[in-house]
Structures are given as C-alpha cells and as structure tokens.
C-alpha cells in the first residue's frame with residue numbers, strides 16, 4: 001500500500017513533480033504551479049505594497065523570475081517558501097521605487113527597547129466588521145495596515161494572512177525567528193490598537 | 209505571570225504548537241486580568257477580520273490575463289534558449 005502523506009507532504013511532493021516537468025520543458029506544468037499559488041502571491045504583494053497595480057505586476061515578475069531561476073531551486077527548502085521570498089523581494093523593490101526618497105528594507109524602523117504597549121482596553125462588539133459596509137471596512141483595514149512599517153506588515157501578511165509558520169516566515173524573509181516573533185507581536189498590537197477605535201463597544205453601553 | 213510576561217507570550221498563544229503548560233499559564237493570568245483578556249480577544253479578532261476580508265482577492269479575469277501573459281513570456285524565453293528544439 002502507498003504510504004499516506006499529510007496534505008502538506010502531498011503539496012510538497014506534487015510541487016517537486018511539477019518542477020521536474022517544467023525543467024524538462026513542460027510549460028503546462030508551470031501553468032499548474034502558477035494556478036496553485038498566484039492568489040496567495042497577489043495577497044502578499046498587495047499587503048506589502050498596498051497598491052493593486054503593483055501587486056499584479058509583482059505576480060507576473062515573480063513567476064517570470066521563478067521560471068528563469070528554477071534551475072537554482074535546490075529542493076532543500078519548500079518551493080512555496082522560495083517563491084514567497086522572491087515575491088517579497090519584488091514587493092520591497094516596488095515600494096522603494098514608489099517612495100524613492102525613502103529606503104525600504106526589512107530592517108526599517110527597528111524600534112527601541114520600549115515594548116509594544118496596548119492602551120485601548122475596551123472590549124469590541126461581536127462581529128464588529130458587520131457594522132460597516134464593504135467599502136468602509138476596506139478603508140478602515142487599509143488605513144490601519146498602511147500605517148505599519150513595511151517590515152511589520154510583511155511579517156503580518158506572511159504569518160497571519162498567508163498562514164506560514166514562524167520558521168517559514170523567517171526563512172522567506174531572511175530574518176531570525178525571534179525577530180519574526182517580535183515584529184509579529186508589534187504588528188498585531190498596532191493593528192488592534194488602530195482598529196479598536198472603530199470596533200469597540202460604544203461608551204455608555206456595557207456588554208454583559 | 210504578570211502583564212508584561214503575558215504580552216511577551218501573546219504571539220505564542222495563537223500558535224497551535226504552543227505547549228499546553230504555557231497555554232494554561234496564560235489562561236490563568238487572563239482569568240484574573242481583564243486588560244489582558246481584552247487584549248487577547250481583540251487581537252484574535254484583528255487577525256480574523258484581516259484574514260477573512262476579500263479586499264485582497266485577485267479577480268478571476270485578471271488572474272487569467274496574468275497567467276497568459278506569463279506563459280507567453282516563458283514560451284518566448286524557452287524558444288530563445290533552445291532555437292533548434
């Protein structure tokens with residue numbers, strides 16, 4: 001009987017098979033790889049750049065680069081982690097172009113020892129996002145995340161939106177595990193603080 | 209555990225791999241500290257709201273366009289590499 005693979009191992013296995021096919025000249029295998037991951041790459045790119053056009057370009061450039069560099073893929077890391085790393089680099093490059101006066105890197109705005117301190121301790125309404133229509137909510141979420149340094153929102157996007165593990169995120173970003181953890185905490189707490197203004201239980205109304 | 213230690217471990221709380229011992233320590237602290245309790249709950253909501261939002265979806269039509277554009281360029285690159293194939 002064939003051994004049972006976990007879904008994760010299955011994905012890994014089929015990625016490697018597809019890559020072998022692409023290397024042997026099979027473009028439809030590359031199309032499959034792209035279908036598999038283009039949505040995720042778009043999401044990550046959009047979270048980092050906050051610009052849809054840029055994110056679309058990044059999807060293209062990332063997969064083109066992958067196609068060109070596929071020979072360099074060693075197979076000792078997960079294909080997806082490798083792909084994400086390329087996409088993140090492309091995204092940061094775009095950001096740099098847009099804000100040519102400012103440098104953008106993963107190391108930007110490393111803060112002082114002062115830890116992240118929550119200040120707003122109001123409880124939120126249940127399903128608070130339902131109190132806003134779609135475009136209002138989009139606006140709130142976008143504004144909150146735009147205020148984060150790119151290095152923070154990149155970690156948040158990979159870890160919390162895309163669901164990479166801390167180790168995979170560290171690998172994709174070339175950061176240490178403790179650095180990923182501290183950025184993630186700050187990102188989450190800063191977003192929480194910004195959203196709280198909109199989602200908190202109105203004063204004068206006590207839940208319970 | 210005090211509030212500072214609670215915060216320092218907040219990120220691990222959402223990690224399914226976190227040891228049960230740490231998890232129950234965090235829960236014990238939360239039971240007696242409404243600030244940390246609110247912080248944890250609203251942080252969880254923050255993550256969920258971002259995760260569920262469709263703001264970041266790639267529309268199917270654009271998706272197809274992008275795929276076709278990439279594949280066309282790949283095909284052109286391949287041709288250049290092996291002119292006799």
Ligand SMILES: [Zn+2]
Nearest residue numbers: 211214241244
């Ligand atoms: Zn506390």
